[in-house]
Amino acid sequence: MTAAVAAVAVSAALCCALYTYAAGLLRRRGDTWARGRDAVCWLGGAVLVCSVAVPWGSYLPPFTAHTVAHLGAGMVAPLLVVLARPVTLALRTVPVAVRRGLVALTGTGAVRFLVLPPVAAVIDVGGLWLLYRAPLPAGVHHSPLLYAHLFTAGTLFAFSVLALDPLRHRPGLPLRAGTLLAAAAAHSVLARSLWAAGPPGTAYTAADLHLASQLMYYGGDLVEIAAAVVMAHQWYRAEGRALYRYRRRTPSPVTAPVTAPVPPPPPAP
Amino acid sequence: MPPSPPGAGGPLSGRSLVGGLLVGLGVAAFVDETVFHQLLHWHHFYDRSTSDVGLVSDGFFHAGSWLATVAGLFLYADLRRRGGLLRPAWWSGVCLGIGGFQLYDGTIQHKVLRLHQIRYGVDPAPYDWTWNVIAVLFLAAGAALWLRARRARAKAHAGGARP
Numbered sequence: 001m002t003a004a005v006a007a008v009a010v011s012a013a014l015c016c017a018l019y020t021y022a023a024g025l026l027r028r029r030g031d032t033w034a035r036g037r038d039a040v041c042w043l044g045g046a047v048l049v050c051s052v053a054v055p056w057g058s059y060l061p062p063f064t065a066h067t068v069a070h071l072g073a074g075m076v077a078p079l080l081v082v083l084a085r086p087v088t089l090a091l092r093t094v095p096v097a098v099r100r101g102l103v104a105l106t107g108t109g110a111v112r113f114l115v116l117p118p119v120a121a122v123i124d125v126g127g128l129w130l131l132y133r134a135p136l137p138a139g140v141h142h143s144p145l146l147y148a149h150l151f152t153a154g155t156l157f158a159f160s161v162l163a164l165d166p167l168r169h170r171p172g173l174p175l176r177a178g179t180l181l182a183a184a185a186a187h188s189v190l191a192r193s194l195w196a197a198g199p200p201g202t203a204y205t206a207a208d209l210h211l212a213s214q215l216m217y218y219g220g221d222l223v224e225i226a227a228a229v230v231m232a233h234q235w236y237r238a239e240g241r242a243l244y245r246y247r248r249r250t251p252s253p254v255t256a257p258v259t260a261p262v263p264p265p266p267p268a269p
Numbered sequence: 270m271p272p273s274p275p276g277a278g279g280p281l282s283g284r285s286l287v288g289g290l291l292v293g294l295g296v297a298a299f300v301d302e303t304v305f306h307q308l309l310h311w312h313h314f315y316d317r318s319t320s321d322v323g324l325v326s327d328g329f330f331h332a333g334s335w336l337a338t339v340a341g342l343f344l345y346a347d348l349r350r351r352g353g354l355l356r357p358a359w360w361s362g363v364c365l366g367i368g369g370f371q372l373y374d375g376t377i378q379h380k381v382l383r384l385h386q387i388r389y390g391v392d393p394a395p396y397d398w399t400w401n402v403i404a405v406l407f408l409a410a411g412a413a414l415w416l417r418a419r420r421a422r423a424k425a426h427a428g429g430a431r432p
Contacts, residue, residue: 181329181332181333184332184335184336185325185328185331185332185333187332188327189325192324192327193324221332225339228335228336228339232339232340232342232343233343235343236343236346236347243350243351
């Protein structure tokens with residue numbers, strides 16, 4: 001295990017422990033914080049560490065091994081971590097002074113620019129296109145630092161597209177869904193093109209490239225479907241709340257009690 | 270997104286149609302993927318004669334069909350919840366979605382953009398004809414169902430207006 005892998009593992013464990021500690025603080029205060037969120041946070045951390053630390057290359061051909069780590073660190077782990085709503089938890093547990101700093105930070109132009117869905121998508125998927133289509137030094141595809149970058153970019157993308165944490169000027173559903181569609185399409189085009197031609201300057205075998213390409217194509221689908229389900233569920237809940245408010249205000253003719261006079265019971269013989 | 274009209278006044282034919290259309294797109298893409306790519310191995314994952322436009326078109330259709338399925342199913346649940354589902358309109362959407370996808374796949378993607386052929390090593394013409402005729406039949410069924418949905422909606426509104 002190299003130093004970089006150890007650094008990823010230790011920082012992931014520390015972040016997850018901190019998360020659980022903060023969630024415990026909230027619960028002791030009497031607030032609710034679903035235990036499932038702790039679970040997805042730890043699961044996300046575990047997927048990240050497994051992606052980087054497991055020697056996939058000993059079981060799989062080299063480029064397929066890279067693709068497994070790429071999917072885990074760049075797509076699955078970010079989705080899980082974002083589902084844990086870490087920013088919401090931080091805003092609710094840190095001391096007031098820190099919270100003010102955090103809120104001020106989220107209001108700065110740079111952060112607001114980065115979390116715009118199209119910008120985050122270009123950083124995430126554009127970075128991937130550079131990684132596979134620009135001439136890069138050999139060995140970069142197996143560096144733990146690369147997976148750290150994929151995780152960061154993936155988290156930024158999931159954070160901005162799903163918008164589960166409070167964002168100033170949260171973008172609307174059409175923009176977020178459209179961005180997810182465009183990013184998913186770009187991902188699948190890149191995956192399919194890897195079938196025919198590997199990254200420049202590399203000499204992976206055709207069988208390796210074919211396996212890796214299909215893994216990236218169908219594996220990406222699964223994560224994108226999961227993201228779409230999260231997004232659609234947000235819409236469904238928002239519609240449900242609107243419907244509930246509407247029905248409370250104006251009882252619909254279907255559910256309103258019948259006000260017609262009830263016929264008198266037949267006289268007893 | 271602003272909340273949409275609650276639909277307490279009767280069936281929402283337009284929304285039912287859109288919901289069915291999204292599910293139909295997803296079903297057609299799913300059948301294409303599982304039956305022709307994975308089970309029969311007639312379609313190829315990659316065809317070297319594919320143009321770049323073909324790859325991009327396929328990328329959008331591939332990603333879009335999954336997202337459409339998810340959106341269509343949630344839309345269906347929402348229609349049921351608010352009592353706005355008009356079944357003929359929904360089924361009309363499903364048929365139009367399947368037929369539209371298949372016709373686009375069979376004409377533009379297979380022939381114009383040369384994404385891949387339906388089957389390799391044989392004369393593709395009979396396969397192309399079967400493929401596209403089935404697509405047109407689905408579109409015709411969708412149109413017929415839509416006419417039926419309009420009659421059903423008119424009847425529902427007339428029924429609602431009756432004292």
